[in-house]
Amino acid sequence: MKEIRKKSNCRLCGSKTLKKxxxxxxxxxxxxxxxxxxxxxxxTLKVVKCLACNHLQLSHVVNPKILFSKYLFVSGTSKTNLNxxxxxxxxxxxxxxxxxxxxxxxxxxxxxxxxxxNKKDVRVGIDPAKNILSNLKSTGCYxxxxxxxxxxSERLKKKYGKFNLVTANNVCAHVDDLSxxxxxxxxxxxxxxxxxxxxxxxxEVYKNKTFxxxxxxxxxxxxxEPLIKFFEKFNxxxxxxxxxxxxxxxxxxxxxxxxxxxxxxxxxxxxxxxEKKINYSNQKxxxxxxxxIEKKKKELLSKINFLKNKNYKIAGYGAxxxxxxxxxxFMIDSKKIEFIADLNKLKQFKxxxxxxxxxxxxxxxxxKKINYIIILxxxxxxxxxxxxxxxMKRGGKFIIPFxxxxxxxxxxxxxxxxxxxx
Ligand SMILES: [Zn+2]
Numbered sequence: 001m002k003e004i005r006k007k008s009n010c011r012l013c014g015s016k017t018l019k020k021x022x023x024x025x026x027x028x029x030x031x032x033x034x035x036x037x038x039x040x041x042x043x044t045l046k047v048v049k050c051l052a053c054n055h056l057q058l059s060h061v062v063n064p065k066i067l068f069s070k071y072l073f074v075s076g077t078s079k080t081n082l083n084x085x086x087x088x089x090x091x092x093x094x095x096x097x098x099x100x101x102x103x104x105x106x107x108x109x110x111x112x113x114x115x116x117x118n119k120k121d122v123r124v125g126i127d128p129a130k131n132i133l134s135n136l137k138s139t140g141c142y143x144x145x146x147x148x149x150x151x152x153s154e155r156l157k158k159k160y161g162k163f164n165l166v167t168a169n170n171v172c173a174h175v176d177d178l179s180x181x182x183x184x185x186x187x188x189x190x191x192x193x194x195x196x197x198x199x200x201x202x203x204e205v206y207k208n209k210t211f212x213x214x215x216x217x218x219x220x221x222x223x224x225e226p227l228i229k230f231f232e233k234f235n236x237x238x239x240x241x242x243x244x245x246x247x248x249x250x251x252x253x254x255x256x257x258x259x260x261x262x263x264x265x266x267x268x269x270x271x272x273x274x275e276k277k278i279n280y281s282n283q284k285x286x287x288x289x290x291x292x293i294e295k296k297k298k299e300l301l302s303k304i305n306f307l308k309n310k311n312y313k314i315a316g317y318g319a320x321x322x323x324x325x326x327x328x329x330f331m332i333d334s335k336k337i338e339f340i341a342d343l344n345k346l347k348q349f350k351x352x353x354x355x356x357x358x359x360x361x362x363x364x365x366x367x368k369k370i371n372y373i374i375i376l377x378x379x380x381x382x383x384x385x386x387x388x389x390x391x392m393k394r395g396g397k398f399i400i401p402f403x404x405x406x407x408x409x410x411x412x413x414x415x416x417x418x419x420x421x422x
Contacts, residue, residue, distance in 0.1 A: 001063045004043050011178050011220060012230040015052035020059070021286040022047040022211065022293075027328045028354035029067060030215035030321035033347055040353040045325070047214060047221060053229065054280045056202055056221035058214075061176050064147070067217055080383050082112060084246045088198075089116035092165055096194045097121070101164040104156070104188060106148045107171035108141075115139040124160055126152070149177070153184030162190045168197040170247060173220040182234050186257070195236070195255040203275060204249025206285075208403040210378075211293045212326040213248050223280060224251060224271045231255055239263045241271055248322075248379045297330050300401060304336050307372055315370045316340040317384050317398075318377025319347050319359045326376055326401070327355040334358070340376065341365055365391055374399045382420045385413055 009016045028040035046059040097103075101121045105114050108125025117123055119140055126144040142160075146152050148168075166185050175181045185195050202221040205213050214221070228238055240254035251271075256263060278285065307314055316323065316332075319342040327333070333355040341362040342348060350359050365373065365388065373388075373396065375381050381400050385392075385408060392398070392410035400406050400416075408416050 001065075003066060004060050004062050006059060007057065007061050007176075007219075010050035010053060010055050011057050011176070012055045012226050013050060013053040015050050017051040018048040018057075018059070019051055019283065020046060021049045021056065021283075022214065022290060024211065024214060024325060024329050027215065027325055029062065030217060030324035030353070031067070032353045033319065033350040033359065034353060034356070035350055037351055037356045042328075042354065043216060045214065045216065049280070049283075049286070050226075051281075053226040054223060055226040056223070058216065058219050060216075061219060062216045064174075064176065078380060078383070080246065080380055084244075085113040086116050088252075089113060092167070092194075092196065093117060096165055098164070102160065102162070102190075103165045103167070104160075104163045106166065106168040106185075107174075108143070111139045111141055111143075113167065113169060114141045122160065124156070124163075126156070148181065148184060150180045150184040150187065153187040157188055162193065163188050164190050164193050166193065166195045168195075170198060170200070170250075172197050172199045173218045173222060176219055178220070178230075179233075182231070182236070186234050186236060189257065191257060192260055193256070196252060197255075198244060198246075198250045198252045200247055201243070201249050201251045203278070206278065206289065208248065209289070209292055209296065210248050210322075210402050211289075211329070212322040215321055215325045217321065222251065223275055224253075224268075225275055227253065228268070232258075235259070237263065237265075238268065239265050241267050243271075246379070293329070296401075296405075300330055300405060301332075303399070303405065304332065304374075308336065312371040313338055313369060314372045314374065315365060315368070316357065316374045316376045317362075318342060318375065318380065319344070319350075319352055320377045323376035324353055324355075327352060327357070332357075337374065338368060338370065339364060341373070362388070365396070370396060372397050372399060374401065376401075378402045382417055385417060385420075389413070 024045040026042035027045040028042050043062055044060045047056050048059045049056050103117055103121055104124045106126055108114055108127045111125055114123045114125050123141040125141050126146055126148050128147045199222050202223050231238055235258040236255050237258045238253055238255050242252045244250040244252050314337045316337050319340045334357045339358040339360045342359050347359045348361055375384055375398055378400055398408040
């Protein structure tokens with residue numbers, strides 16, 4: 001496969017009528033953090049919409065071998081993620097599992113989710129990244145260092161048999177051949193088994209204008225309605241859906257075999273109604289969206305320039321994949337901010353792709369006497385602010401860029417934390 005290729009049809013329904021919606025120009029690959037300052041290759045970053053089913057996807061697909069071989073996001077580093085996985089695993093166990101069940105977690109990352117299931121369950125994790133999978137061994141889970149697809153499902157079926165629960169969190173939007181992937185899941189699902197996946201919800205990206213969740217690894221920007229028809233093609237049925245307030249807003253979707261008898265559908269209508277109200281078939285809403293983010297760029301840059309002119313030192317917090325899109329589109333580089341603080345040791349002392357900003361441990365905020373911190377991992381704003389009250393106590397301020405730019409200081413942080421909780 002070439003480095004990048006144009007996707008000419010809808011990943012869900014196959015239609016070839018795709019229309020441009022959001023254009024972020026050319027952007028470097030979001031997770032390719034560098035060991036030294038150098039130029040990063042940039043690739044087209046555009047979202048198109050299928051006029052037949054309203055599904056949104058990237059116009060171009062970067063070769064997954066380039067994208068995913070060295071994945072530096074470790075789910076276990078964030079407390080918010082761990083709490084989320086703990087509650088999620090509990091819900092799965094109570095609703096769908098009996099004693100000694102078999103669970104497969106696709107794209108299991110470091111096993112942060114699987115480790116919350118009962119140790120008596122057979123827990124299998126599959127993930128293509130070698131550097132993080134080794135952490136899973138200590139949890140008593142089985143691990144498979146592979147990409148998941150239909151062919152791989154055949155091998156797993158021979159080795160483990162079918163599963164009572166298959167989960168895939170934050171991975172479905174990364175898969176180019178989603179039909180093949182879902183065929184693989186169906187192949188491994190017990191007759192009464194349940195497939196649950198969490199996926200970024202475009203409705204939130206739209207509402208909160210969080211365009212930075214758009215990057216090459218996220219091939220799809222899911223709405224709920226197009227997914228219903230998509231699963232029907234495989235004789236699978238969605239029977240429940242929930243809004244999840246993680247990763248900037250996700251959907252948790254519950255799927256089972258169509259011939260499983262009888263299953264009560266819940267929550268579906270509520271979400272469909274919300275999407276109908278926004279009216280995603282209206283092309284105009286996307287031109288407003290594009291204008292809004294251009295405006296936000298001007299607003300934030302003028303704030304940074306204003307602070308720089310006053311000789312304030314500015315840092316960022318959270319070298320997430322999102323930050324790559326954010327920094328690139330807003331043209332923020334090492335001339336504008338000193339460094340980016342991040343707790344992830346795998347990222348520390350590396351440089352951000354494209355913008356070449358140094359990533360350092362959060363202790364540097366104090367050592368370098370930083371005055372302002374732009375929170376780039378805004379979905380963890382609450383956690384970051386609470387961990388750095390000392391910073392605000394000595395006069396430091398946080399800037400949260402989404403949904404609107406707010407400045408947080410020692411006097412107002414309690415009030416703002418309350419808003420962030422909602
Ligand atoms: Zn479509």
